[in-house]
Amino acid sequence: MDTSTPSHSLSSEYDFIVIGGGTAGLVVAARLVEDPNVQVLVVEAGDDHSNDPRVTIPAMWPSLSGSELDWKLVSTPQENLKGRTLKLPQGRALGGSSAINSEVFIPPSAATIDAWGKMGNSGWDWSTLAPYYRKSHTLILPDKDTCKHLGLDWVDRQVQGSSGPIQVSFVGVVQDPLSNAWVDTFKTLGHNVTRDPFSGKAMGGYSNPSSVDPRSKSRSYAVSAYIVPVRKQSNLHVVTNTIVKRLVLETTNTGVNARGVDVIYQGKPISVTARKEVILAAGVFQSPKLLELSGIGDPGFLNSLGIPVVIGNSGVGENLQDHLMTGISFEVKDGIVTGDPLLRQEQAAIQAAMQMYTDHKAGPFCAGGIGSHAFMPVVDIPSEDGQKAQEFLFKKYHPKEPHQPFYSFIRSLLEDPNEGSGALLMFLAQLNLHNDPDAKSYLQDLQVGNFLSLGALQTHSFSRGSVHIASADATDAPKIDSRYLFHPLDIEIYARHLLFLERLAQTQPLASFLKPGGRRNHPTAHIKDLDEAKDYIRTTAISASHHSGTCAMMPREKGGVVNERLLVHGTMNLRVVDASIMPLIPRGNLQTTVYAVAERAADIIKTDHHLRM
Numbered sequence: 001m002d003t004s005t006p007s008h009s010l011s012s013e014y015d016f017i018v019i020g021g022g023t024a025g026l027v028v029a030a031r032l033v034e035d036p037n038v039q040v041l042v043v044e045a046g047d048d049h050s051n052d053p054r055v056t057i058p059a060m061w062p063s064l065s066g067s068e069l070d071w072k073l074v075s076t077p078q079e080n081l082k083g084r085t086l087k088l089p090q091g092r093a094l095g096g097s098s099a100i101n102s103e104v105f106i107p108p109s110a111a112t113i114d115a116w117g118k119m120g121n122s123g124w125d126w127s128t129l130a131p132y133y134r135k136s137h138t139l140i141l142p143d144k145d146t147c148k149h150l151g152l153d154w155v156d157r158q159v160q161g162s163s164g165p166i167q168v169s170f171v172g173v174v175q176d177p178l179s180n181a182w183v184d185t186f187k188t189l190g191h192n193v194t195r196d197p198f199s200g201k202a203m204g205g206y207s208n209p210s211s212v213d214p215r216s217k218s219r220s221y222a223v224s225a226y227i228v229p230v231r232k233q234s235n236l237h238v239v240t241n242t243i244v245k246r247l248v249l250e251t252t253n254t255g256v257n258a259r260g261v262d263v264i265y266q267g268k269p270i271s272v273t274a275r276k277e278v279i280l281a282a283g284v285f286q287s288p289k290l291l292e293l294s295g296i297g298d299p300g301f302l303n304s305l306g307i308p309v310v311i312g313n314s315g316v317g318e319n320l321q322d323h324l325m326t327g328i329s330f331e332v333k334d335g336i337v338t339g340d341p342l343l344r345q346e347q348a349a350i351q352a353a354m355q356m357y358t359d360h361k362a363g364p365f366c367a368g369g370i371g372s373h374a375f376m377p378v379v380d381i382p383s384e385d386g387q388k389a390q391e392f393l394f395k396k397y398h399p400k401e402p403h404q405p406f407y408s409f410i411r412s413l414l415e416d417p418n419e420g421s422g423a424l425l426m427f428l429a430q431l432n433l434h435n436d437p438d439a440k441s442y443l444q445d446l447q448v449g450n451f452l453s454l455g456a457l458q459t460h461s462f463s464r465g466s467v468h469i470a471s472a473d474a475t476d477a478p479k480i481d482s483r484y485l486f487h488p489l490d491i492e493i494y495a496r497h498l499l500f501l502e503r504l505a506q507t508q509p510l511a512s513f514l515k516p517g518g519r520r521n522h523p524t525a526h527i528k529d530l531d532e533a534k535d536y537i538r539t540t541a542i543s544a545s546h547h548s549g550t551c552a553m554m555p556r557e558k559g560g561v562v563n564e565r566l567l568v569h570g571t572m573n574l575r576v577v578d579a580s581i582m583p584l585i586p587r588g589n590l591q592t593t594v595y596a597v598a599e600r601a602a603d604i605i606k607t608d609h610h611l612r613m
Contacts, residue, residue: 010265014041017261017274018281019244022096023222024578024598025281030226031602033236035612042238046092055099056218059365064100069093080485082538089545098221102369103210105168108586108593110200115409119583120555121564126200129596136595137161139168140214149174150207151183156196165225169214171367172207182372182426185510203420205374212368217361245474247294249310258574280576284547285467287580288317289478292469305472311570315559319552320465321585324484325544326537327455328501328525329430331518338450339429370427375420378496410460422497427453430521433540454501458494459587462487467550495533502527546590551580566601577601
């Protein structure tokens with residue numbers, strides 16, 4: 001499907017070819033066509049679902065995982081998760097994962113982005129990237145009563161976006177007491193939010209925004225925000241349902257030149273030439289896959305598959321990072337409204353919610369995934385006993401090379417009470433983390449009753465995984481070994497954050513909404529100590545779909561794949577602009593950082609080619 005121009009044929013040449021019409025690719029394409037003198041092609045493997053209510057209605061996101069909009073990728077069996085194979089949802093549609101995610105809009109810490117620069121990437125730090133976070137979004141506050149109810153006095157207009165394409169709002173309403181209880185409970189614990197999270201310095205609990213347009217009550221994502229305003233421009237050509245087989249690379253005296261791409265378009269093989277650049281924005285799994293299919297990767301591995309080596313680089317596909325996610329669902333007291341009836345697909349609840357949405361743009365269909373979040377330290381470390389435990393753990397589990405720079409940074413987070421090694425959240429419904437392993441989503445096969453779920457993520461893990469092609473066939477899925485909890489320090493840190501959820505649930509005012517002795521989502525969900533917390537994590541943890549790092553921006557000799565200009569090492573005009581370039585995973589949900597990186601990538605490309613800014 002051609003979604004941008006009246007022409008229905010693919011031209012033989014473009015100035016820029018963007019591979020991947022996802023979150024990053026559409027941002028870069030939209031910014032490049034601001035110069036009317038360049039022709040841009042976007043190639044997307046999925047379809048255009050911009051009119052699909054599952055995409056546009058915020059609360060419909062659970063129906064997208066495992067659907068035709070998902071690549072349906074899975075990990076290899078994970079040794080440290082009791083041999084379980086985890087689903088790894090990734091968007092296969094125009095808009096990529098921004099079309100299927102839960103719309104949570106959370107920024108990282110300044111320390112994480114500063115660490116990127118310290119890993120050998122000159123010009124990448126918080127002060128440089130922060131303006132691009134602001135450029136990408138507009139935060140729209142609710143009315144005064146709702147602001148008070150959600151505790152939004154932390155909002156700092158100087159660090160928030162005010163004119164960006166992505167429309168951001170808050171899903172909580174004054175009729176919902178739980179969102180208010182979340183904020184007040186963290187105040188009770190002495191962990192209320194310290195600053196606006198977009199300052200890069202925030203800690204504590206707060207009401208988080210979502211990428212939902214508060215006027216239309218619809219998902220705000222890369223298609224609606226970036227492509228719709230420019231889709232009729234004659235210098236933009238977007239093709240969907242088109243598979244890229246490989247990059248066409250030419251070795252010259254000055255380096256490798258990306259001449260174009262070979263694709264399957266409307267069932268036919270076609271070669272398309274790039275006059276200026278090929279830009280990889282296929283995502284954390286597909287970008288390294290295309291590099292390897294095209295001869296850029298570990299020489300021994302490529303030779304074993306019969307792929308001629310163009311550039312030897314063993315870093316391609318390595319350094320895979322993710323956030324593991326698990327949680328505990330607590331039965332709420334009678335009369336407390338949650339989203340459980342909708343997730344159980346009870347027809348009466350669905351019809352009532354759809355009627356409210358259709359007639360008034362109101363009700364539960366207007367809300368995204370979560371609206372309550374917290375960045376937290378390991379709470380027992382500030383104490384004397386906690387410090388001794390930390391010193392013991394680091395001495396016992398000191399990691400070996402090659403990830404010493406990551407180790408030093410993550411240790412600094414744990415030693416700094418103003419940085420968070422864990423993220424906590426509240427979801428107003430039950431999570432099924434244990435029943436049918438073949439279910440499309442962890443939001444299926446739910447118990448009867450109303451629940452709220454408290455979740456925990458470790459923000460930065462010591463473990464690193466990998467993704468590599470399974471064969472020389474572009475249609476084969478890659479092999480993904482996430483190596484979750486491979487480093488023993490990860491489970492030690494993660495278990496302490498999970499154990500804190502029990503304390504959170506017992507603290508007022510949140511505790512007053514939970515049914516005493518009520519049901520939970522799992523037979524072992526009553527966690528009393530660290531050993532039980534560790535076992536629960538190994539039994540129930542799933543991917544938060546925050547993968548990054550497989551084409552890391554670092555010096556080549558340190559395992560990097562792209563340089564600070566996002567050019568693939570050894571090439572003159574092949575860039576990567578998606579989450580795969582992040583050398584260290586951000587502590588928040590990735591979409592805010594993907595938008596910021598893509599915005600900056602567009603400016604870098606424009607500068608290098610002297611295009612209109």
